[in-house]
Amino acid sequence: MPLPRTAPGTLKWWVIGSIGVALGVALAIWFGLSATLGLPSWQTMGYQVVDDGSVWVDFEVHSPDGKDLICTVHALAGDFSVVGTTDVPVELAGVGTARTSVTLRTTSRAVTGDVKTCVVAP
DSSP: OOOOOOOTTOHHHHHHHHHHHHHHHHHHHHHHHHHHTTOOEEEEEEEEEEETTEEEEEEEEEOTTOOOEEEEEEEEOTTSOEEEEEEEEEOOTTOSEEEEEEEEEOSSOOSEEEEEEEEEOO
């Protein structure tokens, strides 16, 4: 069975539309990458619920320019409510990556601990 052909006179609109879609995709990728380039990143490596009033969180941070960071760590209860939070200063001293752990006090028993955000220290 042969492939169907486009209607006469519509080929140029298919080419123009395809180029337009390709440019739109390229622009979306460029905006997405430029919005995250140079920002700090973090990953929670592990956590352990110590008791009803504390949770231990281990995390790794990366700053592309090696600047010191302040990370907000929080503990969540079973209903996803925040039961504890703290700001942890992370000194990178020019090194791009550091691993840190913190014991976080909670108001009630937590089921998880996680890094919420990291920002460049003032």
